[in-house]
Amino acid sequence: MNYTTLDYYYVTFLVLTILTLLIKFNRNELNKLFTLKNTIMKGNEKLITVLNSLLADELTAINQYMVHSEMCENWGYGKLHAAIRKQAMDEMFHAEWLIERIIFLDGAPTVSVLNPMKIGKTVLEMIKNDNGDELKAVNAYNAAIKLGREVDDQGSVDLLTKILKMEEGHVDWAEKQRAQVDQMGLENYLESQIGDPKN
Ligand SMILES: [Fe+2]
């Protein structure tokens, strides 16, 4: 069987077409993989949403505590001012750690959302409001830890557990203040809170 020049041209054309298609296919596949790599988030989407919700709680708590702390300072309750201010600082750390974690998980931290504030008009009202919010925070962190375990995100579970322990400390503080008010009476309690915040 003899091949003509036309046959050679035909075979060469076929080989070149197949090669071109193969190169194009590989490029498309590579591009697809590359795009996919850039759109995959490191973190679970549901968990990132929950972390953002906790962030809104923390940002709200910072503001509420700062207002309460300054109101106490204005009334001359220096010790209460210092104690509540310290809690506002704790909440700032919580917000910072949550932002750091959300970014690490390739999520976008939402810092523009605040929940409604519960500003107390009296010291007792402040403590009751803060106590209620801290109990809600403990529940929210426990639920987030459960989700973190379900999606196998141990790093988030560790962080949420660290914050949970601090929130339990805040609940404990508020409960102690309410117990003291019950036991010594509001007037005696308030008298004990007057003074230099450093003492
Ligand atoms: Fe917090």
Ligand SMILES: [Fe+2]
């Ligand atoms: Fe707290």
